[in-house]
Amino acid sequence: MDLPLFYFLLLGFAILMYVLLDGFDLGIGILYPWFRDEADKDQLMRSISHVWDGNETWLVFGGVILFGAFPAAYAGLTSALYAPIMLMLIGLIFRGVAFEYRFKSTTSKRWWNRAFAIGSTVAAFCQGLMLGVLIGGTPLVSASPLDLLTPFTLFTGFALLAGYALLGCTYLVMKCRDGRQQRAARYGRRLVWVLMGAMLVVSIATAMGSDEIWQRWFGGWHFLWLWPLPLLSVLAARLLYRDLGRVQRQLKAGAIPHSRHEDRPFWLAVSLFALGFAGLLVSLFPAIVPGKLSYVEAAAPQASLQFMLPGVLIFVPLILAYTCWGYRIFAGKVEDFSEGY
Amino acid sequence: MELDSALLSRLQFAFTVSFHIIFPSITIGLATLIAIWEGLWLKTRNPLYLQLAKFWIKPFAITFGMGVVSGIVLSYEFGTNFSKFSELTGAVLGPLMAYEVLTAFFLEAGFLGVMLFGWQRVSARLHFFATCTVAVGTWISAFWIIAANSWMQTPAGHAIVDGKFVVESWLEVIFNPSMPYRLVHMLLATMLTAGLVVLATSAWYLRRKEHIAFARKGLSFSLWWLLIFAPLQAFVGDLHGLNVKEHQPVKLAAMEGIWPAREQNVPLLLFAIPDPVQEKNHFEVAIPGMASLILTHDWHGELTGLQSVPKADRPNVPLVFFSFRVMVGLGVLMIMLALWGLWLRRRDALYQQPLFLWLCSLMAPTGVISVLAGWYVVEVGRQPWIVYGLVRTSEVVSPLPAERVALSLTLFVLTYSLLFGVYLYFFRKLIKKGPPPLEDLQHHLIGVEASGYALALTKTLQGNDTQTEGAK
Numbered sequence: 001m002d003l004p005l006f007y008f009l010l011l012g013f014a015i016l017m018y019v020l021l022d023g024f025d026l027g028i029g030i031l032y033p034w035f036r037d038e039a040d041k042d043q044l045m046r047s048i049s050h051v052w053d054g055n056e057t058w059l060v061f062g063g064v065i066l067f068g069a070f071p072a073a074y075a076g077l078t079s080a081l082y083a084p085i086m087l088m089l090i091g092l093i094f095r096g097v098a099f100e101y102r103f104k105s106t107t108s109k110r111w112w113n114r115a116f117a118i119g120s121t122v123a124a125f126c127q128g129l130m131l132g133v134l135i136g137g138t139p140l141v142s143a144s145p146l147d148l149l150t151p152f153t154l155f156t157g158f159a160l161l162a163g164y165a166l167l168g169c170t171y172l173v174m175k176c177r178d179g180r181q182q183r184a185a186r187y188g189r190r191l192v193w194v195l196m197g198a199m200l201v202v203s204i205a206t207a208m209g210s211d212e213i214w215q216r217w218f219g220g221w222h223f224l225w226l227w228p229l230p231l232l233s234v235l236a237a238r239l240l241y242r243d244l245g246r247v248q249r250q251l252k253a254g255a256i257p258h259s260r261h262e263d264r265p266f267w268l269a270v271s272l273f274a275l276g277f278a279g280l281l282v283s284l285f286p287a288i289v290p291g292k293l294s295y296v297e298a299a300a301p302q303a304s305l306q307f308m309l310p311g312v313l314i315f316v317p318l319i320l321a322y323t324c325w326g327y328r329i330f331a332g333k334v335e336d337f338s339e340g341y
Numbered sequence: 342m343e344l345d346s347a348l349l350s351r352l353q354f355a356f357t358v359s360f361h362i363i364f365p366s367i368t369i370g371l372a373t374l375i376a377i378w379e380g381l382w383l384k385t386r387n388p389l390y391l392q393l394a395k396f397w398i399k400p401f402a403i404t405f406g407m408g409v410v411s412g413i414v415l416s417y418e419f420g421t422n423f424s425k426f427s428e429l430t431g432a433v434l435g436p437l438m439a440y441e442v443l444t445a446f447f448l449e450a451g452f453l454g455v456m457l458f459g460w461q462r463v464s465a466r467l468h469f470f471a472t473c474t475v476a477v478g479t480w481i482s483a484f485w486i487i488a489a490n491s492w493m494q495t496p497a498g499h500a501i502v503d504g505k506f507v508v509e510s511w512l513e514v515i516f517n518p519s520m521p522y523r524l525v526h527m528l529l530a531t532m533l534t535a536g537l538v539v540l541a542t543s544a545w546y547l548r549r550k551e552h553i554a555f556a557r558k559g560l561s562f563s564l565w566w567l568l569i570f571a572p573l574q575a576f577v578g579d580l581h582g583l584n585v586k587e588h589q590p591v592k593l594a595a596m597e598g599i600w601p602a603r604e605q606n607v608p609l610l611l612f613a614i615p616d617p618v619q620e621k622n623h624f625e626v627a628i629p630g631m632a633s634l635i636l637t638h639d640w641h642g643e644l645t646g647l648q649s650v651p652k653a654d655r656p657n658v659p660l661v662f663f664s665f666r667v668m669v670g671l672g673v674l675m676i677m678l679a680l681w682g683l684w685l686r687r688r689d690a691l692y693q694q695p696l697f698l699w700l701c702s703l704m705a706p707t708g709v710i711s712v713l714a715g716w717y718v719v720e721v722g723r724q725p726w727i728v729y730g731l732v733r734t735s736e737v738v739s740p741l742p743a744e745r746v747a748l749s750l751t752l753f754v755l756t757y758s759l760l761f762g763v764y765l766y767f768f769r770k771l772i773k774k775g776p777p778p779l780e781d782l783q784h785h786l787i788g789v790e791a792s793g794y795a796l797a798l799t800k801t802l803q804g805n806d807t808q809t810e811g812a813k
């Protein structure tokens with residue numbers, strides 16, 4: 001495999017990891033206003049306070065892989081998306097510090113709740129907006145930020161909010177008990193519908209957006225090997241919907257839900273995202289700055305790509321290993337007694 | 342228009358990176374101290390060490406959080422505001438930063454969760470391992486980012502193809518001429534910064550006659566710490582200066598306030614007001630020949646001055662000149678303080694001398710101030726070059742409309758000012774609350790709070806869950 005392609009796929013992997021991992025913890029921030037009780041809010045935050053930093057590091061990783069392997073794309077994309085990136089960063093700042101300060105505050109708790117919820121929502125919305133913008137082709141640096149706000153990009157912004165919230169719900173179903181679990185399952189079921197609708201709209205709009213993409217999906221026999229993507233998505237969504245329903249029913253009956261039905265929704269939501277992401281990749285490949293540059297044109301010189309290779313091959317597996325170890329140490333439900341430093 | 346957005350981008354970068362470095366300079370040193378205390382506790386079982394570790398981990402956590410959120414901004418700002426710079430140098434700096442993420446950021450983040458929240462979930466030894474990993478992670482992170490910055494100061498190991506930088510030797514890029522000095526000087530600076538914060542807090546408790554045993558331990562420990570690192574820092578700083586003289590003579594001239602193109606017998610300026618218009622200094626207070634002696638080891642040694650290059654190639658002289666004096670002045674003060682401490686210790690008066698304790702508690706921010714001053718010398722002294730001698734800063738700014746940068750800069754100033762206030766408020770609150778009482782720490786060793794307890798508990802609870810399921 002040639003190196004630029006390897007890094008293109010690595011970049012895709014980094015983005016997907018970011019979306020999945022920070023997705024569920026941003027999702028919990030988005031859901032925050034719907035859990036009114038301070039005790040609920042405590043638990044929601046406690047369920048992610050040990051992992052959010054690692055999750056967000058994938059965003060940094062995506063950024064530097066872009067910088068190191070495709071400098072022209074890094075320069076072009078980040079300066080063209082100046083306004084949403086800055087806004088996203090500021091959102092991430094507020095939600096990030098809320099983790100530290102909320103637990104230490106007595107009188108200002110309310111404010112940290114807001115910082116967490118609004119920060120997460122703004123960051124996620126900006127990400128969705130940027131996705132929509134890029135599907136439509138990269139704007140000029142001189143274009144006004146207001147031009148980025150079209151009905152379509154607003155739609156993708158809200159769609160990503162819904163998607164992250166769904167990931168958050170399924171994570172909570174896994175990590176909480178009783179009332180909170182019930183509530184997360186209920187919201188999750190609604191969000192499955194929202195997300196499936198949004199995916200449909202975005203897929204159609206993307207495919208109709210350009211002739212080339214239309215041809216890629218429906219021209220010739222391509223559809224033959226692409227059909228599993230939409231089909232599997234529908235199957236995953238159906239199973240997800242039913243699992244959450246089972247959890248709800250068992251809780252209502254006063255039983256403890258079967259652990260399979262508690263854990264599987266999260267992985268199903270993950271696979272929904274992965275499938276959607278694969279679909280996007282099919283549409284946009286080989287562009288790295290959509291409408292402007294392909295990944296081959298943007299690639300850094302061979303010396304740089306080779307230099308990073310051992311680092312990637314050795315450290316990415318290691319990182320995945322100790323990240324899993326970290327999650328295992330905190331496995332199980334979030335308990336009510338306070339833990340920590 | 343074009344120029345405005347360039348200036349604003351530079352201001353924004355300077356502001357955000359200055360804000361960021363405040364936190365790493367505390368966390369790198371503090372992580373190291375906490376790891377040492379935890380190790381000492383495991384070895385000696387002296388509960389005061391556990392108390393020190395358990396107390397300082399809280400300020401550490403909030404500082405770390407601030408470091409993370411402000412750092413993420415920087416890693417995107419290269420592209421947003423200096424897009425041409427990232428395009429030109431991406432092949433060199435990008436891989437270095439990729440290694441930073443791969444070898445340091447993930448490591449820090451991955452083990453931080455265990456370090457902060459894992460007390461009850463892993464054994465004491467494994468916890469110690471996690472703390473050490475976080476500390477080592479912060480050093481590794483400093484290694485890579487300093488390598489990147491030093492390459493911009495003293496570029497080496499590259500070729501320029503089609504106007505873009507291409508790497509010929511990674512070893513030369515990473516271990517470029519100024520990198521070893523800058524790395525050691527920076528790491529020592531973080532040790533001093535954290536040590537001073539601990540020293541000041543302990544002295545403050547002693548003055549208020551609170552937490553006496555704890556405060557004595559902290560004061561004594563941090564004074565030894567200072568006594569080792571402060572003189573070492575001056576020594577390394579001197580070597581660093583010799584390196585600057587060799588590779589960035591114009592910067593050195595700005596640091597020392599030397600105007601003539603070549604000058605022999607250069608005096609060491611203790612104070613002066615450099616005047617870039619008339620190209621001379623006012624109100625000089627100087628030791629004759631001393632600068633020549635320090636920098637060339639000869640009273641009559643010759644140094645290059647600012648007039649050796651056209652005005653357009655000179656940095657902002659007063660800023661570099663004064664920043665340098667602030668850093669060195671505070672460095673000398675730290676050495677004197679450490680020596681005074683040693684003298685008082687000899688006379689068994691360390692914990693009583695009110696003037697000394699008062700001075701110690703005033704020293705809290707001096708580490709951070711010297712770090713910032715040092716970076717201003719380095720970065721402003723590099724101007725007008727972004728890659729020294731090769732690329733000018735003004736040429737590589739993103740073609741953004743000025744209003745957009747002005748808006749984001751305003752947002753950052755507002756956000757960061759607010760957060761800095763909040764940070765100080767919570768820091769103070771944690772300090773006022775004081776260390777966890779020793780009796781509580783005894784509890785940490787048994788019952789709900791003991792190492793590994795929570796993990797065992799959740800396992801049993803899960804076991805119960807599965808049993809009830811089985812019964813259904």
Ligand code: HDD
Pocket residue numbers: 053056057060358361362364365368369404405406407408409410411412413414415416445446447449450478479482483486487527
């Ligand atoms: C000598 C030390 C040093 C210096 C000069 C810098 N940093 Fe830094 N940075 C650290 C030392 C550090 C650290 C100790 O590793 C931090 C501080 C607290 C923390 O969480 O990690 C960190 C955090 C941190 C993070 C968040 C990491 C995470 O997600 O965990 C990013 C993205 C950056 N930095 C990026 C930068 C950039 C782009 C810099 C230069 C312009 C920079 N840092 C200067």
Ligand code: HEM
Pocket residue numbers: 351352354355358359361362423486487489490713716717720721724726727734
């Ligand atoms: C962390 C401590 C640092 C501080 C306090 C600091 C401070 C500054 C300041 C004050 C400026 C503005 C100079 C001017 O325009 O007159 C600047 C510019 C800059 N620095 Fe640093 N810097 C730090 C570290 C770094 C590192 C580690 C890098 C790169 C890896 C870096 C890269 C840059 C770049 C790209 C600019 C913008 C262009 C320019 O104005 O030269 N800095 N920095």
Ligand code: HEM
Pocket residue numbers: 522523524525526527529530531533534574575576577578579581582583585592668669671672673675707708711712713714715716718719720722
């Ligand atoms: C006491 C005598 C000291 C001397 C002679 C000295 C000398 C220097 C020199 C020559 C530079 C490099 C300028 C450049 O590369 O352009 C520098 C940078 C710096 N200094 Fe100092 N310094 C001293 C004390 C301190 C102290 C006490 C601190 C902080 C606690 C400190 C923190 C820094 C930092 C953070 C930098 C920028 C990064 C680096 O180059 O490592 N210095 N210093």
